[in-house]
Amino acid sequence: MLSLESKTADRWLDQVDGHLEEILIDHAHCEKKAAGTAMNLLFAYVDNIELCREMTEIVEEELSHFHLVIDLLGRRGIRFRRLTPSTYGRKLNDLVRRQEPQRAVDRLLVAGLIEARSCERFDLLRQHMRRLVDGAAFDNELADFYESLFESEARHHSTYVRLAKSFASADAVQARLAELAAAEAQIVAEGDPLPRMHS
Amino acid sequence: MLSLESKTADRWLDQVDGHLEEILIDHAHCEKKAAGTAMNLLFAYVDNIELCREMTEIVEEELSHFHLVIDLLGRRGIRFRRLTPSTYGRKLNDLVRRQEPQRAVDRLLVAGLIEARSCERFDLLRQHMRRLVDGAAFDNELADFYESLFESEARHHSTYVRLAKSFASADAVQARLAELAAAEAQIVAEGDPLPRMHS
Numbered sequence: 001m002l003s004l005e006s007k008t009a010d011r012w013l014d015q016v017d018g019h020l021e022e023i024l025i026d027h028a029h030c031e032k033k034a035a036g037t038a039m040n041l042l043f044a045y046v047d048n049i050e051l052c053r054e055m056t057e058i059v060e061e062e063l064s065h066f067h068l069v070i071d072l073l074g075r076r077g078i079r080f081r082r083l084t085p086s087t088y089g090r091k092l093n094d095l096v097r098r099q100e101p102q103r104a105v106d107r108l109l110v111a112g113l114i115e116a117r118s119c120e121r122f123d124l125l126r127q128h129m130r131r132l133v134d135g136a137a138f139d140n141e142l143a144d145f146y147e148s149l150f151e152s153e154a155r156h157h158s159t160y161v162r163l164a165k166s167f168a169s170a171d172a173v174q175a176r177l178a179e180l181a182a183a184e185a186q187i188v189a190e191g192d193p194l195p196r197m198h199s
Numbered sequence: 200m201l202s203l204e205s206k207t208a209d210r211w212l213d214q215v216d217g218h219l220e221e222i223l224i225d226h227a228h229c230e231k232k233a234a235g236t237a238m239n240l241l242f243a244y245v246d247n248i249e250l251c252r253e254m255t256e257i258v259e260e261e262l263s264h265f266h267l268v269i270d271l272l273g274r275r276g277i278r279f280r281r282l283t284p285s286t287y288g289r290k291l292n293d294l295v296r297r298q299e300p301q302r303a304v305d306r307l308l309v310a311g312l313i314e315a316r317s318c319e320r321f322d323l324l325r326q327h328m329r330r331l332v333d334g335a336a337f338d339n340e341l342a343d344f345y346e347s348l349f350e351s352e353a354r355h356h357s358t359y360v361r362l363a364k365s366f367a368s369a370d371a372v373q374a375r376l377a378e379l380a381a382a383e384a385q386i387v388a389e390g391d392p393l394p395r396m397h398s
Contacts, residue, residue, distance in 0.1 A: 039238050063255045
């Protein structure tokens with residue numbers, strides 16, 4: 001799905017079940033970080049007008065998701081607070097090549113892979129929250145919420161991959177995407193003891 | 200006006216007249232930087248929900264202004280490009296105290312003063328672009344444009360000053376604002392040989 005080289009293991013849903021509050025708080029941070037990533041890319045490649053326009057839209061969408069999660073936390077009486085992030089983002093960013101234009105390609109593809117993984121996990125979470133417990137869906141509000149976010153994460157994934165092709169040939173981008181997706185699958189397989197969106 | 204301790208000298212309008220293209224390109228960069236500043240504040244003080252909401256709105260407004268300037272450059276056949284920034288922002292940021300919560304107060308007030316100065320200069324530019332040359336306004340499109348930006352910069356100024364009061368007493372904020380405004384007036388009086396929005 002969406003360039004990913006692996007499916008999330010059931011182990012992750014066990015982490016979700018034991019720590020839903022932390023997963024929700026981490027989700028808010030992830031939306032904020034996604035907005036920050038798009039803003040950083042806008043600053044780094046401001047000469048690329050198409051990139052600027054797309055990054056602006058992504059910043060706005062991710063910030064609006066951030067507020068949706070914050071509101072959801074509020075309705076559930078969960079205090080939004082700082083959390084130690086999972087190691088996922090750092091490990092992926094360590095793979096980014098230093099030299100331009102390879103650096104641009106990698107930054108965009110890493111951002112695209114994070115969107116793809118989020119998308120895959122929102123779909124899992126949607127199904128998981130609709131599972132029947134004592135004859136009723138476990139949490140329809142959360143299921144609807146994850147469903148509502150799915151489409152935009154998938155779209156962002158495509159946008160990032162398309163923009164990478166303004167810095168390298170389509171073939172070079174596809175080859176690098178396959179490499180990075182393999183590395184991403186490895187990072188996800190290693191997992192993280194902290195219960196997080198990307199653990 | 201808006202906490203500023205000085206009016207812009209006529210010297211600056213001479214810089215504008217000689218280098219309007221550079222001023223317009225720098226304006227686009229300023230809008231982008233204003234969005235970046237609001238995003239950085241959101242990241243730094245994410246526990247402050249009111250601040251997060253206001254910063255989100257400012258990020259969106261500044262990015263939309265950024266695109267308005269980019270479009271205007273496009274209509275005029277001016278290539279958007281990187282420019283050496285004026286020293287104004289760096290000199291102001293050097294005044295920010297290191298320790299929290301003073302640091303938060305200063306970051307917000309410096310952001311507010313930059314908005315105030317932009318606002319003052321948009322008003323000057325609006326008047327300047329409406330001046331009669333051979334019986335007709337010099338540049339009505341630019342005059343209308345600067346007029347359209349005036350209100351939001353003034354509003355952002357007020358937002359930043361109000362938010363500073365969530366990190367210190369109203370009296371402490373007013374006293375510090377007066378200090379920083381005096382420093383800002385000094386920095387503006389020194390000027391900058393590069394023709395820029397804040398030279």
